[in-house]
Amino acid sequence: MSSKQTVGSTDTPKSAASKLFDLRLLIGGLFTFYGVVLTIYSFFDSPAEIAKAANIHINLWLGIGMLILGLLFLLWTRLGPLTPPEANPTDRSQAPGHH
Amino acid sequence: MTRLDVNFFDYGILFVYFALVVAIGLLARRAIATSEDFLLSGRSLPAWVTGLAFISANLGAIEILGMAANGAQYGISTVHFYWIGAVPAMVFLGLVMMPFYYGSRVRSVPEFTRRRFNKQSHLLNGIAFSLSSVLSAGVNLYALALVIQALVGWPKWLAIVVAAGFVLAYITLGGLSGAIYNEVLQFFVIIAGLIPLLIIGLKGVGGWSGLKEKVAANATTPTMQQHAFSTWGGTGIGHWTNPLGDWLGIVMGLGFALSFGYWTTNFTEVQRALSAKNLSAAERTPLIGAFPKIFIPALTIIPGLIAIAVIPKFGAEGSGTTYNDAIPLLMKTYLPNGALGIALAGLLAAFMAGMAANVSSFNTVFTYDIWQTYIKKNFPDHYYLNVGRLVTVAGIVIGIGTAFIASQFSNIMNYIQTLFSFFNAPLFIVFIIGLVWKRTSPWGGFYGQLAGIISAVVFQYFIGPNWSYMHAGQTMSGEANAQMINFYGAFSAIVVGAIVTVVVSLVTKPKPTSELVGLVYGIPDPDAGDPHEGHVRKWYESPKLLGFTALGIVVVLSIIFI
Numbered sequence: 001m002s003s004k005q006t007v008g009s010t011d012t013p014k015s016a017a018s019k020l021f022d023l024r025l026l027i028g029g030l031f032t033f034y035g036v037v038l039t040i041y042s043f044f045d046s047p048a049e050i051a052k053a054a055n056i057h058i059n060l061w062l063g064i065g066m067l068i069l070g071l072l073f074l075l076w077t078r079l080g081p082l083t084p085p086e087a088n089p090t091d092r093s094q095a096p097g098h099h
Numbered sequence: 100m101t102r103l104d105v106n107f108f109d110y111g112i113l114f115v116y117f118a119l120v121v122a123i124g125l126l127a128r129r130a131i132a133t134s135e136d137f138l139l140s141g142r143s144l145p146a147w148v149t150g151l152a153f154i155s156a157n158l159g160a161i162e163i164l165g166m167a168a169n170g171a172q173y174g175i176s177t178v179h180f181y182w183i184g185a186v187p188a189m190v191f192l193g194l195v196m197m198p199f200y201y202g203s204r205v206r207s208v209p210e211f212t213r214r215r216f217n218k219q220s221h222l223l224n225g226i227a228f229s230l231s232s233v234l235s236a237g238v239n240l241y242a243l244a245l246v247i248q249a250l251v252g253w254p255k256w257l258a259i260v261v262a263a264g265f266v267l268a269y270i271t272l273g274g275l276s277g278a279i280y281n282e283v284l285q286f287f288v289i290i291a292g293l294i295p296l297l298i299i300g301l302k303g304v305g306g307w308s309g310l311k312e313k314v315a316a317n318a319t320t321p322t323m324q325q326h327a328f329s330t331w332g333g334t335g336i337g338h339w340t341n342p343l344g345d346w347l348g349i350v351m352g353l354g355f356a357l358s359f360g361y362w363t364t365n366f367t368e369v370q371r372a373l374s375a376k377n378l379s380a381a382e383r384t385p386l387i388g389a390f391p392k393i394f395i396p397a398l399t400i401i402p403g404l405i406a407i408a409v410i411p412k413f414g415a416e417g418s419g420t421t422y423n424d425a426i427p428l429l430m431k432t433y434l435p436n437g438a439l440g441i442a443l444a445g446l447l448a449a450f451m452a453g454m455a456a457n458v459s460s461f462n463t464v465f466t467y468d469i470w471q472t473y474i475k476k477n478f479p480d481h482y483y484l485n486v487g488r489l490v491t492v493a494g495i496v497i498g499i500g501t502a503f504i505a506s507q508f509s510n511i512m513n514y515i516q517t518l519f520s521f522f523n524a525p526l527f528i529v530f531i532i533g534l535v536w537k538r539t540s541p542w543g544g545f546y547g548q549l550a551g552i553i554s555a556v557v558f559q560y561f562i563g564p565n566w567s568y569m570h571a572g573q574t575m576s577g578e579a580n581a582q583m584i585n586f587y588g589a590f591s592a593i594v595v596g597a598i599v600t601v602v603v604s605l606v607t608k609p610k611p612t613s614e615l616v617g618l619v620y621g622i623p624d625p626d627a628g629d630p631h632e633g634h635v636r637k638w639y640e641s642p643k644l645l646g647f648t649a650l651g652i653v654v655v656l657s658i659i660f661i
Contacts, residue, residue: 013133013480013481015133015135016130016136017130019129019130020127020141020143023283027283027287030116031287033115034115034441037111038438038441041108041437042437045435050435052433053295053438054299054302055302058295062294066441
């Protein structure tokens with residue numbers, strides 16, 4: 001690697017990437033919330049609205065589907081928590097400029 | 100397009116979504132301490148996240164509405180843009196190119212160009228990419244404003260400023276992580292929004308067979324009456340009638356030149372893989388993305404066909420509709436409030452994600468490849484982190500400006516966008532020759548790229564339109580086939596680019612082998628370490644297994660829908 005990046009990276013503060021939050025929790029939360037709200041809302045769908053959607057009670061089915069997906073994400077988060085950043089020296093030593 | 104009947108509940112769904120979009124940016128901010136944290140997510144993300152972001156960065160709303168439009172205009176031949184025109188290139192990127200990109204620790208595609216070739220190639224690539232990204236950001240923004248105006252009645256300027264404000268918030272705060280996390284979330288929401296359209300629409304027209312009958316009865320163009328349900332019908336060389344031209348153009352132009360050019364050299368895509376936490380995850384990024392890519396046509400092309408079946412004279416002149424309206428019109432026709440809010444959230448999120456993907460790759464190339472390489476070298480990392488943030492803001496401001504220009508001169512924007520699309524294929528062929536042939540010289544790479552670009556431009560504007568074979572019915576009186584000219588033009592760029600690269604390389608000085616370590620096949624970098632070290636690989640994490648499974652599914656589906 002050319003020398004010009006070397007200087008930049010020797011002064012580099014430590015990466016904070018390990019502080020990044022778990023996205024699964026957020027997807028799980030949003031879809032669970034949407035699923036519950038949509039399912040409740042679907043109880044108030046008028047027959048005209050169901051007829052509009054080719055006689056499929058779409059809000060109910062979509063609500064249930066989103067709820068299941070949301071719960072699956074939450075379950076995954078629970079079963080496989082984020083592993084703490086591996087203390088893998090090769091990862092860091094490969095930062096640009098160390099060749 | 101007509102106004103949607105959005106009610107308080109739909110607005111509630113939108114409000115929650117947009118609040119979360121900003122929250123992601125705020126939460127991701129804590130994870131940024133270095134310029135690489137901001138511009139490459141600190142190379143820390145798991146493969147499922149980068150893989151879904153990889154496909155989501157390409158699943159902007161322009162793509163979704165455009166592919167539904169193609170479905171309505173060309174029928175299921177449109178799957179060529181997915182199956183032959185994307186999946187093989189994605190597999191190639193993961194299995195063949197990624198070890199070089201990720202293994203060499205470059206931070207961008209232009210940086211790879213600089214190390215393998217020279218500064219001239221680097222500048223050509225870096226500047227072209229920067230310009231085309233901010234331009235695309237603006238075009239995305241303008242398209243979003245058009246749709247919001249049509250669907251919910253906001254004035255265009257308000258939609259542009261509000262959407263740009265949200266994108267600014269989440270990528271200036273959260274950097275690439277903010278962009279990628281939002282892309283993954285958007286992926287699930289847009290899928291949740293489109294699946295109801297597909298299910299209701301198919302039931303409404305009486306299933307697959309009902310769809311075929313109704314399309315045959317209602318199609319207004321001979322193309323759709325003949326070829327709506329055949330992917331390879333009418334692609335014979337010499338007497339093609341398929342809307343995408345002959346099989347040579349589809350296979351070599353779309354499937355090889357355009358597709359490999361886009362997926363393997365476009366930094367917006369490659370950046371998602373570079374943000375992965377190790378080489379294995381980087382290799383799997385495009386492979387994981389390939390699986391949704393195989394099935395997304397069901398959510399775009401079939402709604403296009405449903406629109407032909409249920410909306411009278413859809414897309415025909417004088418009907419008051421254009422092909423691009425397919426998905427919004429079906430949303431209006433079929434979706435009750437609630438499901439409508441989800442679909443609208445997905446569509447708006449897809450517009451913003453398209454723009455965010457452009458800006459979050461533009462800032463990386465500008466900061467590292469232009470600012471750090473040519474203007475202010477050797478500053479502490481913190482300086483480049485700040486530059487990255489400022490460039491992000493500047494990119495969005497330029498995007499807003501571009502959006503306003505696009506609203507005045509949309510034809511000019513189309514021309515410029517087409518122009519930039521000529522840059523990918525030549526770059527790809529130069530990369531490939533440079534990867535396998537260590538004799539490929541820096542100037543060979545530069546002139547090969549340049550010659551390829553010129554060749555594509557010449558074919559697009561001078562040869563293609565004046566060649567009777569490129570016109571419907573193979574006579575000049577027929578309408579010129581824009582897709583076919585595009586495919587053949589890209590293929591000509593590959594051929595000319597390859598010849599010039601090889602010829603110039605033979606008469607100019609190659610790089611010494613010591614500078615090619617890790618950049619050329621057969622010259623591994625001894626210092627790179629084993630990227631798989633400390634990583635226990637499970638059987639389903641094998642890149643080869645994933646890649647060949649994806650290709651196998653494509654082959655089976657292609658035979659079913661031949």
